Amino acid sequence: MAWKTLDEVDLNGKTVLTRVDINVPMENGRVTDATRIMRIIPTLRDILAKGGRPVLLAHFDRPKGKPVPGMSLAPLRAPLEAALGSPVAFCGETVGEDAKAAIAALPAGSTLLLENTRFYPGEEANDPEFARALAALGDVYCNDAFSAAHRAHASTEGVAHHLPACAGRLMQAELSALEAALARPERPVVAVVGGAKVSTKLDLLGNLIDKVDMIVIGGGMANTFLAAQGIPVGKSLYERDLADTARAIMERAAEADCDLILPTDVVVAREFAAHAPNMTVAATACPPDAMILDAGPMAVARIEGAFARAKTLVWNGPLGAFELEPFNMATNAAARAAAELTRAGKLLSVAGGGDTVAALNAAGVADDFTYVSSAGGAFLEWMEGKTLPGVAALSR
Structure with missing residues (x-):
């Protein structure tokens, strides 16, 4: 196992940029299948239990590098909070001063959801400057989105070059299962x-x-x-x-x-x-x-x-x-x-x-x-x- 888990990284007092996949099906602004939300909860709870502050990076649909109001992650704040059982805040930006301020204001025991990473052209282009801007927001990078791991995007690959990186619980489970099935x-x-x-x-x-x-x-x-x-x-x-x-x-x-x-x-x-x-x-x-x-x-x-x-x-x-x-x-x-x-x-x-x-x-x-x-x-x-x-x- 060449990758680190949450157990191998000091998270206490750290801002943990956590890449998740919450690209869930929705109808009339409501989540119709919360499976992907439920599967990231163990990672978020472990980060919180270890004294970390989870800051979530995620995509939704295909806005093609520009803001599309109907593809905002804002409607997912409440379902995330309900599933997690602790406060979840939302920031309408992914990088920049507003995102930094939202992280600085995040109380202990709370989680922050940043806006759709794909609202920025640098995400899917894996632009180094955008990756650095993401990395500037946190102390540790945790990837819990195996389902997006085949994409070389800034939030799935680029940011890992700039921060200590580890796998979340879902990523860990996926990789362990696949290695057991095909590698060994x-x-x-x-x-x-x-x-x-x-x-x-x-x-x-x-x-x-x-x-x-x-x-x-x-x-x-x-x-x-x-x-x-x-x-x-x-x-x-x-x-x-x-x-x-x-x-x-x-x-x-x-x-x-x-x-x-x-x-x-x-x-x-x-x-x-x-x-x-x-x-x-x-x-x-x-x-x-x-x-x-x-x-x-x-x-x-x-x-x-x-x-x-x-x-x-x-x-x-x-x-x-x-x-x-x-x-x-x-x-x-x-x-x-x-x-x-x-x-x-x-x-x-x-x-x-x-x-x-x-x-x-x-x-x-x-x-x-x-x-x-x-x-x-x-x-x-x-x-x-x-x-x-x-x-x-x-x-x-």
Whole structure:
């Protein structure tokens, strides 16, 4: 572990610039899902308990470097205060004299939320002057926004060059879970890679083949692999132009002794709609006028067998059209099997990605996995083996 935690930095009497992700969904000025707010609370409470003053840096939406009133962080002050259980103040600036004055006036035991960092062009440009202006506000930098760590922005990477830096509790949990799953896993390791398109997961598959023992291919991606073998997929979603790529991935997996698990049976329908009439057929027998919308029961049994043999699971992407019943059956069944093995202490399970989290929540098992990442792009880039600027900055 090359990065420091909150336990390794003296925070007493210090102003702690804390990068958080509170880019939460809102409707009519009200937060509709406070998950990201709740996940930063342990970090803020620990900073306060250690005598520090948390000053929050955060973005909201995409204002493109200029103030947009509808993208202000001001409406998040009250929800933050309610979740934290202690006073939270707000400053309508991110840098400059007003921000410095607001920090100087902050009472002990209170937190300050600064305005949207993306109101300034220097944020996304990672402008050194803007990074220095941010650093001038604090004594210590704490990054608790793993979900933004794949962005080399001033508040996620630049400021770390100028202050003692550490990871917050959420960042620490994310990095620890991912390192346990891919950097130093207990073998065998099985990965579930699903979703609509192979093209969005090429880097991921390329990285995983050399790191895991089994890869379950699900969703529309599986159709591309089936089609690449000359198997008819009817009107299913697949990427015709990636047939050569899919075959190359299969060849490389065989060379690396990585078992690529494709569906042996599938659920097909003639309409992409909830409760559409459907039937289960062999993966080689999709009717010309039908589309594959889920993996079948034999495929699920094979996936469950892979989970039972494994010690570590990483999961990104659903196995079928999970948002439409009954085409969520394979994803739900596999998720519940993984959850049961995790509860029994037989499997370390780490999952992430927007659709994945939604699918696990729908299956009612998200809380049973070892760790479910709230990060989207950062989780995927980490699994792809890429260096995340926000993490690398903490490792200096």
